[in-house]
Amino acid sequence: MNEENLKILVIGSGGREHTLAKICNKSEKVEKVIVAPGNGGIAKEFDTVALDVENNEEILSTAKSMGIDFVVVGPEVPLCNGAVDILSNAGIPAYGPNKSAARLEGSKAFTKDFLAKHKIPTASYGNFQTCESAIEYLSKCELPVVVKASGLAAGKGVIICNTREEADSAVKDMLEGSSFGESGKEVVIEEFLEGEETSLHLICSGENYVTLPMSQDHKKIGEGDIGLNTGGMGAYAPTKLVSQEMLASYEESIVRPTLAGLKEDGIDFRGTLYIGLMLTSNGPKVLEFNVRFGDPETQVILPLVDQDLVPVLIDSALGNDLPDRLTVKNKSAIVVVLASKGYPESYPKGEVIHLPEELPVDSEIIHAGTTLNENNLIVSDGGRVIGAVGMGESLQSARNQAYKLCESIDFTSKYYRKDIAHREFSRV
Ligand code: AMP
Ligand code: GLY
Numbered sequence: 237m238n239e240e241n242l243k244i245l246v247i248g249s250g251g252r253e254h255t256l257a258k259i260c261n262k263s264e265k266v267e268k269v270i271v272a273p274g275n276g277g278i279a280k281e282f283d284t285v286a287l288d289v290e291n292n293e294e295i296l297s298t299a300k301s302m303g304i305d306f307v308v309v310g311p312e313v314p315l316c317n318g319a320v321d322i323l324s325n326a327g328i329p330a331y332g333p334n335k336s337a338a339r340l341e342g343s344k345a346f347t348k349d350f351l352a353k354h355k356i357p358t359a360s361y362g363n364f365q366t367c368e369s370a371i372e373y374l375s376k377c378e379l380p381v382v383v384k385a386s387g388l389a390a391g392k393g394v395i396i397c398n399t400r401e402e403a404d405s406a407v408k409d410m411l412e413g414s415s416f417g418e419s420g421k422e423v424v425i426e427e428f429l430e431g432e433e434t435s436l437h438l439i440c441s442g443e444n445y446v447t448l449p450m451s452q453d454h455k456k457i458g459e460g461d462i463g464l465n466t467g468g469m470g471a472y473a474p475t476k477l478v479s480q481e482m483l484a485s486y487e488e489s490i491v492r493p494t495l496a497g498l499k500e501d502g503i504d505f506r507g508t509l510y511i512g513l514m515l516t517s518n519g520p521k522v523l524e525f526n527v528r529f530g531d532p533e534t535q536v537i538l539p540l541v542d543q544d545l546v547p548v549l550i551d552s553a554l555g556n557d558l559p560d561r562l563t564v565k566n567k568s569a570i571v572v573v574l575a576s577k578g579y580p581e582s583y584p585k586g587e588v589i590h591l592p593e594e595l596p597v598d599s600e601i602i603h604a605g606t607t608l609n610e611n612n613l614i615v616s617d618g619g620r621v622i623g624a625v626g627m628g629e630s631l632q633s634a635r636n637q638a639y640k641l642c643e644s645i646d647f648t649s650k651y652y653r654k655d656i657a658h659r660e661f662s663r664v
Pocket of ligand 2: 468533
């Protein structure tokens, strides 16, 4: 493919895609970045084009009609629908796994069987399609126990059950109810793991991979990690939780067996592999695989990379060898998510967002749930509205920048956690 003056199409509409568009736009190889469909803030900075990301034909015709050289697919839904297969079969290289490889995120049951087959550490489990067999299995499980809808559920398909009644009703709700749709037609019942969670992101090209800085997300809505689960209320990187030696051992026990196992099973994995790890007293265990960059982790890990990422993404998409490692800045980054009060349940939309006229150094505003109203003003349009990113020589200075930025952004229902990275500050 032509690798100069590239026209890149980024697919998606969240904070992850805003960051990906900025990273691509910095590349010397790139002439233009277009985002489809994007959001209000993205539209102020990049060309955007309306697109239903669940419609592969529309993705292909948009890429063709705009003369796109390379596509970066952000979210899991088009990846699981085979958007990359459609594009690459039509001669347009696209970053991300193909449909078969994307099952690592699209089916938790598939992933658990894969992990068991290749002896990769994970929680003990059972996969079930009928209530009777699931409830029979639950009767022998220790509490708490975790019930998961096998398919995609936008982060809502995991229920940690403290009583047998709760677990039985979670299983019934998934297998017989309608709240999880097709995604709940199979359930995974899993041992509850205790420990700290961390996100390991890799860019892969078959068995070749490069690691990105280790990060930690904050899934709960409330300070002190309490309350309902969200898509992520903030993240930071790197983390002292995982030393270089520990990372090397995770590569040995988890990363290489995973990529070798995929190859053995006939899956050529290209794109992002995001490994959700629980660091238990019995060692690290895989909680989940995602086949795309984390959101909001992307907002902190990609800006820490100190080299042009576009050639790496292209090499991954083409199945070429990757560099041994990426050059990473000796800095820290934090993103604090500004949400609409009420999220992850019901929340208002359409509130005008006031942004600072000048951005302080080492900070960045990343748009997620925003749109433009009839007066071309940026208004809130989702639960997670904006990511306030701070960078610095230390985590403390990154934090100061991020929180200063949070205070300078206003909308009526603004809510954010004041304790992002609290675990890292409590580590000695
Ligand atoms: P998943 O989508 O499978 O990563 O699950 C979402 C969240 O649920 C994880 O980030 C964990 O916080 C929690 N979780 C999932 N599985 C387990 C488990 N087996 N034990 C404890 N917590 C879990
Ligand atoms: N922040 C969690 C995720 O992207 O899945």
